[in-house]
Amino acid sequence: MFEQLASTDVPISPGTYFGWGDVTIQSGNLAVIIVMVILFVLALVLPFPGGKRRK
Amino acid sequence: MNTEAVPVPNPEADGTGAYTWTGKARRWLLKQLPPEKLLPEDQPSYVASWAYVFGMGAVAGLVFIIASGVVLSLNGPQWYHVSSLGHFVNSVHLWSVELFFIFMVVHLWIKFWMAAWRGGRLLTWITGMLAFLVSIVTAFTGYLLQTNFDSQWIAFEAKDALNAVGIGAWFNVANLGQIFMWHIMLLPLAVGAVVALHVVMVRVHGVVPPIDAAETDAQLRDATSSGTDSATTSVTNSTVHPEVKQP
Structure with missing residues (x-):
């Protein structure tokens, strides 16, 4: 069991961090925030498919 | 003593069932949420926008979270920590959560800027x-x-x-x-x-409705009421109800 668990271990890595002054953010968290902002903007500007035909 | 009978409403005779708590609850629920509101067949035209998609996107994410979570709980940690299929289902669980939160936050932002607590x-x-x-x-x-x-x-x-x-x-x-x-x-x-x-x-x-949806919008008022602003109504009808033929 422990051998199996050990064999599936992924390398331990602190990840990549970005920092500006007192602000520090991990790359994964920053990516999620950027994706959310992009989705928010796209939702406002992109036309909805078939929207004009709907009642 | 006055024994004259005073007519009282008879809920059972009226078929409203208001004598019992189940009947009263049913009447209240049907009044608050009639079946046509619970499962509507169409929506106002302003719903045809990406701004109205993310709430249901979050619900879809939640469905995947619960389904993958049920599989994980049925098989246990020794399965999802070790086997390749377990790793896959574990990852489905994680990424469903990521999408659930992404959609939920975008939904929250959009509804905040729409002041969705109105009405x-x-x-x-x-x-x-x-x-x-x-x-x-x-x-x-x-x-x-x-x-x-x-x-x-x-x-x-x-x-x-x-x-x-x-x-x-x-x-x-x-x-x-x-x-x-x-x-x-x-x-x-x-x-x-x-x-x-x-x-x-x-x-x-x-x-x-969107903030800029006018009070005179035909979709925001009773369809049977006829407004005095005929010009606005005709414009609204031509854009919202394409099946209405304009002269």
Whole structure:
């Protein structure tokens, strides 16, 4: 069991961090925030498919 | 003594069933949420916008979270930590959570800027905020269950915060068994109940119209009422109801 668990271990890595002054953010968290902002903007500007035909 | 009979309403004779609490509850529920509002066949034209998609996107994410979570709980940690299929289902669970939160936050942003609590929708807004908060706690307990150095770090950082607010002895993030039970039993029930209540509130009050939707919009008032602003109405009809032939 422990051998199996050990064999599936992924390398331990602190990840990549970005920092500006007192602000520090991990790359994964920053990516999620950027994706959310992009989705928010796209939702406002992109036309909805078939929207004009709907009642 | 006056024995003259005073006519009283007879709910059973009237077929309203108001004598019993079940009858009263049924009448109240049908009044609040008639079947045509619970399962509508069409929506106003302004719903045909990406701004109205993300709430249902979050619900779809939640469906995947619950389905993958059921599979994980049926097979157990020794399966999802070791086998390749277990790893896959575990990853489906994680990425469903990522999408659930991404969609929920975008939904929250859009509804905030639409002031979606307008028109008696305060409870819809509050249940949505509750769903967000309970989801954060649920996701937090999920991160604790990774049983790796990340979860150990998260647990021992959170331990101090929970002790500081006085609940650390009862909600003990270092107690893996307790956190496991919270994550697979209590918190999913809470998230499911609050999200279901939120969706029901949306159906009761309807989706919120855009802020710039005029009060004279034909879709925002009773279809049988005829407005005095015929020019506005005809314009609205030509854009909203294409089947209405304009002269």
